[in-house]
Amino acid sequence: MVRQSTGLVFVLPALIVLAMLIAYPLAYTGLLSVSDQQGNFVGARNFATVLAARATPQAFWNTVYFVGASIVFQVILGTAGAILLNQNFTGRAIVRSITIIPWVVPGIVAATTWAWMFHTEFGIINYMMTAPGLIEAPIGWLTNRDTVMPVLIAINVWKMFPFVTVMVLAGLQSIPNDLYEAARIDGANFWEEVWHIMLPQVRSVITAVTLLLVIWGLNSITIIYAITRGGPANRTLITPIQIFRLAFDAVQFNQAAALSVLFFAVAIVIVFFYVRLVQSPSGGAR
Amino acid sequence: MGSVSIRNVHKSYGALPILHGVSVDIADGEFVILVGPSGCGKSTLLRMLAGLEAITGGEVLIDGQVVNTKPPKERDIAMVFQSYALYPHMTVEANMGFSLKLSRAPKAEIKSRVAVAAKSLGLEPYLQRYPKHLSGGQRQRVAMGRAIVRDPAVFLFDEPLSNLDAKLRVQMRSEIKQNHQRLRTTTVYVTHDQIEAMTMADRIVVMNAGRIEQIGTPLELYDRPANMFVAGFIGSPAMNFLAGNLQQSEFSASDGSKIALPDVGNINVDKITLGVRPEHFRIDLKGLPAEVITIEPTGAETQVMMRFCGHDVVGVFRERIDVAAGQTIRVSLDREKLHLFDTKTGKRIGG
Numbered sequence: 001m002v003r004q005s006t007g008l009v010f011v012l013p014a015l016i017v018l019a020m021l022i023a024y025p026l027a028y029t030g031l032l033s034v035s036d037q038q039g040n041f042v043g044a045r046n047f048a049t050v051l052a053a054r055a056t057p058q059a060f061w062n063t064v065y066f067v068g069a070s071i072v073f074q075v076i077l078g079t080a081g082a083i084l085l086n087q088n089f090t091g092r093a094i095v096r097s098i099t100i101i102p103w104v105v106p107g108i109v110a111a112t113t114w115a116w117m118f119h120t121e122f123g124i125i126n127y128m129m130t131a132p133g134l135i136e137a138p139i140g141w142l143t144n145r146d147t148v149m150p151v152l153i154a155i156n157v158w159k160m161f162p163f164v165t166v167m168v169l170a171g172l173q174s175i176p177n178d179l180y181e182a183a184r185i186d187g188a189n190f191w192e193e194v195w196h197i198m199l200p201q202v203r204s205v206i207t208a209v210t211l212l213l214v215i216w217g218l219n220s221i222t223i224i225y226a227i228t229r230g231g232p233a234n235r236t237l238i239t240p241i242q243i244f245r246l247a248f249d250a251v252q253f254n255q256a257a258a259l260s261v262l263f264f265a266v267a268i269v270i271v272f273f274y275v276r277l278v279q280s281p282s283g284g285a286r
Numbered sequence: 287m288g289s290v291s292i293r294n295v296h297k298s299y300g301a302l303p304i305l306h307g308v309s310v311d312i313a314d315g316e317f318v319i320l321v322g323p324s325g326c327g328k329s330t331l332l333r334m335l336a337g338l339e340a341i342t343g344g345e346v347l348i349d350g351q352v353v354n355t356k357p358p359k360e361r362d363i364a365m366v367f368q369s370y371a372l373y374p375h376m377t378v379e380a381n382m383g384f385s386l387k388l389s390r391a392p393k394a395e396i397k398s399r400v401a402v403a404a405k406s407l408g409l410e411p412y413l414q415r416y417p418k419h420l421s422g423g424q425r426q427r428v429a430m431g432r433a434i435v436r437d438p439a440v441f442l443f444d445e446p447l448s449n450l451d452a453k454l455r456v457q458m459r460s461e462i463k464q465n466h467q468r469l470r471t472t473t474v475y476v477t478h479d480q481i482e483a484m485t486m487a488d489r490i491v492v493m494n495a496g497r498i499e500q501i502g503t504p505l506e507l508y509d510r511p512a513n514m515f516v517a518g519f520i521g522s523p524a525m526n527f528l529a530g531n532l533q534q535s536e537f538s539a540s541d542g543s544k545i546a547l548p549d550v551g552n553i554n555v556d557k558i559t560l561g562v563r564p565e566h567f568r569i570d571l572k573g574l575p576a577e578v579i580t581i582e583p584t585g586a587e588t589q590v591m592m593r594f595c596g597h598d599v600v601g602v603f604r605e606r607i608d609v610a611a612g613q614t615i616r617v618s619l620d621r622e623k624l625h626l627f628d629t630k631t632g633k634r635i636g637g
């Protein structure tokens with residue numbers, strides 16, 4: 001008995017901090033979502049309002065598009081980068097350091113820099129493409145309805161793929177050299193080594209990294225908000241930004257809270273199914 | 287078929303020479319063991335045969351073809367690693383069939399060839415398991431199975447038994463030997479365990495510090511070691527060495543005791559070393575005195591550590607000896623079985 005209560009005393013401070021940092025905001029958001037601005041209980045009215053708003057489904061699909069496309073390219077590019085950086089070549093240490101720069105640069109700095117580079121009139125990208133005649137007229141990358149989302153996805157991929165590279169590279173480096181040698185003796189060429197040795201061995205790393213990317217992607221706000229604030233015409237409005245604007249532009253904290261609760265529920269469902277999906281049924285591998 | 291020729295092969299890592307010109311000819315179907323102390327370059331040589339390590343100088347021929355620059359997969363070899371190097375994410379069956387799968391063999395053929403190899407190694411119950419669910423001995427067998435399935439021209443083994451316990455090692459030793467007798471595939475086998483070498487090899491290559499000391503059948507090396515290194519390396523317990531001088535065809539040990547030598551003709555070196563295998567001591571009342579230091583009866587024989595002619599030597603006797611440490615026994619040497627070496631060069635003297 002005595003020992004149990006001693007243990008409790010030790011974890012209590014941590015529990016209190018956790019409760020204040022996580023449980024309290026969560027509960028308070030829940031409370032806000034069912035009240036009006038005067039604090040009266042209004043039931044599901046806030047939920048009805050945000051669900052009826054035209055922007056909500058649009059933001060939801062934008063989010064799916066943004067997060068999904070980002071992750072696909074982040075994982076492919078990041079893994080390819082890791083495999084490349086795991087090869088022996090001169091200057092490898094330098095290339096490795098350069099590769100992680102995008103991840104280290106603060107999001108807001110990166111976003112502003114890219115916004116300038118993609119600027120229709122003064123951006124270096126239009127300059128480089130018009131000068132040799134690749135395109136005739138400058139493209140409004142960030143104002144054109146069809147290019148703005150792909151551009152933002154590209155910037156997001158650029159920002160986060162080094163994280164995948166670093167993690168997968170660490171996984172690759174823990175593969176014993178014997179395995180590569182055995183594969184070479186068994187007759188594997190480079191691509192067969194990648195497919196049969198490297199990828200299976202880093203599968204668990206990629207799985208964990210992808211989960212992190214999903215969670216971070218669903219919460220990402222910096223890049224889009226700094227560059228387009230969700231525009232043009234809600235084309236890049238993703239749900240986190242919608243929540244943010246609802247709360248701080250429209251000052252509808254209760255509706256923002258309702259949308260947050262909905263988004264939280266959807267995110268949990270997505271993560272739940274992802275975890276179920278990747279848990280290998282065989283359980284034997286690795 | 288699978289003959290292997292190693293011709294004056296050199297290896298350096300950067301400026302550091304590791305192998306200083308090694309030549310061995312291995313006939314098709316032969317079981318050759320490379321043996322030597324740790325760090326002498328056995329693994330390096332084997333990895334050069336496999337194509338995992340670049341050849342600095344000289345030539346390696348497999349089946350009459352120079353393979354110096356060929357990648358492993360064009361050499362028709364299979365290798366068993368000390369760590370086994372099984373693919374952890376593949377079942378035993380997939381591990382064994384991997385090379386066939388890479389060579390795009392039909393599925394049915396892979397399955398049947400894996401089944402045959404699994405049967406010969408007693409691996410059938412484990413085909414669907416993953417390596418981490420196997421014992422060390424089973425993993426070792428899978429590694430061998432992976433090599434056997436390919437039916438290569440040459441098998442290369444790098445200390446395949448060193449991770450097993452003593453009993454399993456003896457068992458796997460005879461299994462490897464049986465497999466070789468059945469398949470008759472040329473085999474190059476690296477070990478630092480001279481008992482493994484003696485029991486398994488058709489011929490042994492003794493290496494030391496990047497050079498070959500002697501090549502021969504196990505009994506040739508045992509009976510006529512070319513130098514003191516081989517003499518001391520092959521045989522357990524090791525050969526005893528007595529330093530001394532040659533005086534009128536008699537050996538005079540450093541403490542003055544005299545030992546009659548066999549007729550070895552004219553020798554014109556004065557400092558010589560007498561090599562005596564432990565089993566060539568005999569209890570002899572007319573022999574020289576030896577003070578017993580320790581005595582270890584093993585049942586079948588008695589190992590006696592004793593002070594003899596000013597040296598600590600080990601003798602192995604078939605009879606049971608009932609003496610205590612500190613007592614003196616009298617022993618003589620089997621004159622026809624003595625070995626003589628030039629102390630300075632370490633080389634064998636006479637026939």
Ligand SMILES: Nc1ncnc2c1ncn2[C@@H]1O[C@H](COP(=O)(O)OP(=O)(O)OP(=O)(O)O)[C@@H](O)[C@H]1O
Nearest residue numbers: 299304322323324325326327328329330331477478
């Ligand atoms: N990549 C390398 N770079 C530099 N030196 C190396 C390298 N690989 C091996 N060596 C050196 O080459 C020598 C021979 O190594 P090798 O592995 O062939 O020894 P070995 O005879 O197999 O020994 P063991 O019985 O301990 O396995 C050693 O002195 C080792 O330090």
Ligand SMILES: [Mg+2]
Nearest residue numbers: 328329330445
């Ligand atoms: Mg070795």
